[in-house]
Amino acid sequence: MPDVTPPGPPPGPRDPGDAWAVGPDGTKAWGRFGAAGLLVDDGAGRVLLQHRVEWSHHGGTWGIPGGARHQDEDAVTAALRESAEEAGVPEDGIDLRHVAVLDLGFWTYTTVVGRARDPFEPVIADRESLALSWVPVAEVDALPLHPGFGASWPALRAAIETVPHVVVDAANVVGSVPDGWWRDRAGAAERLLSSVAALAARGLDARELGLPFARWWPRWTVVLEGEARGAATATAGGGAGSGSAADSASVGVVRAEGSGDDAIVDAVRSALDDGHAPVVVVTADRELRTRVEALGAEVRGPGWFREQ
Template identity: 80%
Template sequence: MPHPTPPGPPPGPRDPGDAWAVGPDGTKAWGRFGAAGLLVDDGHGRVLLQHRVEWSHHGGTWGIPGGARHQGEDAVTGALRESAEEAGVPEDGVDLRHTAVLDLGFWTYTTVVGRASRPFDPVIADRESLALSWIPLDQVLDLPLHPGFGASWPALRDAITTTPHVVVDAANVVGSVPDGWWKDRAGAASRLLASVSTLAAAGLPADALGLGFDRWWPRWTVVLEGAARGADDVGADVTVVRAEGSGDDAVVAATAAAVDAGDAPVVVVTADRELRERVGALGAEVRGPGWFREQG
């Protein structure tokens, strides 16, 4: 979804990314280093859309806040920055869900999809918006949509409620590598939690979860048992279950809770044969410890 050039230079230094990218056939798209935008839903069946000013490219249509990426800026950072600048979206108020990339070869547009982690009111913060509004999902197609957003909306709409969830059987994953973990079970579990936290921040490739688009940010639950329960805490992006009894029972309970909540796919990381059968009966998919290590 190409971003229009502003009618005049903005105040302050101009980033090198605020320029046209030109394809081999002369096609022009705004953003020398590509562009990105944010599609955020409020968790109650509405998405935040921007009514574009008339002077802009495809002015008068509705789309998502976004724009040119800065030099050296990744797409997620660019989308969050642009949505904060254009619509007052709090950068720490969005839980990432997935990214969808339109690649024209010479230029890319990345749609970053997220969910508001807390309520907020959008604010028109620059000259590029006529209006900003939370639009019910079933009313989006009633609006005159920006052609790029309109083309991508059906697939984005189908995935808006998709929430993958990874449940990690820590004892099995840690025990799959003979690195001396038995000498310090809590320390080994702490290292595993740090690895999970890194993956939670970076996201997983879509094909690792059997999903479409480019990258996903699943929910993560790690189950600890025995001495491993003494592992250090990690950030709020990882749920840690410190099982008082059977670790396997706690993995099954965490899996059942994720399935009951409507998360899908639910992926359980374990090589334990009996546990694989138990969570599989709940509808979960199973991956071995090697799959987890490959993601790092």
């Protein structure tokens, strides 16, 4: 994309967050409520980078679209908003992967990492970019990087292909709570799917998956068997049968024609074949645990799922 010459710095603050945060020692960082940016890859080995205008902080370097968080705005929303405003990134076209947080005590910067669902061309949409470019991962280090992004890039690069995957043994999880599920197995499965969809949208604490950074959005697969196969699907945007473009991670549903355990083993094997790791199976079934651990998966009990 050709360079453009910006007309000059943007006008004054439009939100209380568009101001400097000042630390106890006088250190200044942009964003009264912190800042956030989006590192998005295209699934083909390239990441979207922004060449910053000269008048900006560390102007002339390359980094990611981002900026100050608005008052009462969460970091993910801020990163998606800023990248849309600066680079034309489709806010409903990003599958979230994980977030990394730099915490200086008086100020935080959150790097939101995602993957584009469909190809798109970035557009210089404000005065803060000299250029926007899809850069091959192997070529990022050759650019003059923004110091903050440059410091975080090695760890971000190391995890860029990491895809955690959670496989849920629906029959075992539903059956672990005596709430009358046996009277309506499909309805109980629908409630479980709604819970999974909510977790898929919110993500999991990285410590629950044994991964670095702060929070991850795994892939999810829920295996239904028997009468539960009649359950309608659900998303975080609503109840059974509804859809939401804002879902941050997809939930796959497998309706086992035969053995549910066999279907779970197949789902685990498929996830591992696709390079997903870690693969976590939610079940309390001892025999199933032995089978999936032999493949390389980890196991959590239904109580772990409910705690999330």
